[in-house]
Amino acid sequence: MRVLSIQSCVSYGHVGNSAAVFPMQRIGHEVMPVHTVVFSNHTGYGAWGGQLLSGDVVRDIVRGIDERGGLNDVDLVVSGYQGGNDIGDAILDAVALVKERNPQAIYACDPVLGSAKSGCFVAPEVQTLIRDRVVPKADLISPNQFELGFITGTDPHTLEETLASVDQVREVGPSTVLVTSVFRPDRPADTIEMLAVTGEGAWIVQTPQLPFKRNGSGDVASALFSSHFRSSGDAASALALTAASVYELLVKTYEADSPELLIVEAQDAFVAPTQTFEVRQVR
Template identity: 50%
Template sequence: MKILSIQSSVAYGHAGNSSAVFPLQRLGHEVWPVYTVHFSNHTGYGQWKGVVFEPSTVADVISGIEERGVLPECDAVLSGYQGAEAIGEVILDAVARVKEANPKAIYCADPVMGDVGRGFFVQPGIPEFMRDRVVPAADIITPNQFELEFLTGSEVHSVADLVAAANTLRDKGPRTILVTSVQTDETPADSVQMAVVSDEGAWLVTTPLLPLYVTGGGDATAAIFLAHVLTDGPAEALAKTADSVFGIVERTHEAGTRELQLVGAQEAIAHPSGRFTVAELT
């Protein structure tokens, strides 16, 4: 499969495309990365150097790809954090171009906006842009629980609430919803969950919650899920994604670092062990 991934990048560590590209490649997919920024490191350090590319520059790169005549070969577009609405418009234009060239292509959007405990960490207007423009254009959406609640105007306290909210989001356009960082009143202690809701059904998987916070985890999760859902059913894609993501976080925890150990955990990416059971939801 060939995937156009439009995201940020960092030289040191893993975030944006620097977190998404390697897992996609390790799973056998060809990636065309387009960078919206190129920083020395992710902004969680408080200090960084680099450049934010003008929307026109990002659009020029995409146009250059289009001029090679390869958009009909593109199977999917992947996007994540969008620093400004102007970049979002460039991404949506790219999605439209790809879909015009290949109507079977899909758009997977990770609606990065915020998280429980942190609230929103994007510019004003971006959450509404995600809700009103990105969601209707997407085929797959990968929000965390906080983002799901915002996008649907609902509160998630139970698995039933989770499925209902995902279906509300599906009514807005996307057919497949992957919800990450799920912790409802029913989630077992010291655990975190991930769920997928699609036309085929709904499934939930539970993994241990390790005591660390990493940047770029959501970017890797969206990429890994997209890689699998392009070739497998949603339930199998969920199982493999949960296994690989836990393997990455586990390796990162063992290393005692704040940067994802993607290379060190590459076998967990390429060959998920099947250690977590996916439960079908009614």
């Protein structure tokens, strides 16, 4: 399967394309990365070097790929953080062009907006872009629970509330939704869940919650789930594989006390994770 991944890039560490591309390659997909920024490291460090790329640069790269025939067999377009209308428009143009070349292609968007802990950390322009223009064009989205609530104007906490919010967002465009972090008040202590919903049903998986956070884990989860689901069409299987792989990646990173995800060291977890977690159908 050929994937077009339009995301940020860092040289040190793993976020954006620097987190998403290698796991998809490791499970056997041909990935064409298009970078929206080229930074030394993610901005959470407070200082970085590099440059933002313009929407015109992104369009020029996509145009060059198309001239080689490289978009003809793209099955999946993946995007993550979008810094503004300029990049957002370029991504939507790329999605439209890919679907013109291959109508069976799908667009998977990780609508990066914020988290329950930090709140919304993107500019108002980006909030409007994601909610009103990007999400309706996506076939698959992978928000966390906070982002799902922001997009829908809801505040989901329970499983029932989260499912209701997913149903609401599915009415405006995306047929498949992965909620990457579900914190139900009645869940067992020190656990976290992911929820996948399609027109065929809804499935949830629960894993231990490690006492730390590393940037880029959501990028890995979105990339793995999107590519597994596009390959198999089976949301439950894609959810099980994604949860197991991401958990093993996080365990290795936590045990090493690494400031960045150990994506290369944990690469076998993307192909054959050693631990499995029960996926339960909830609807």
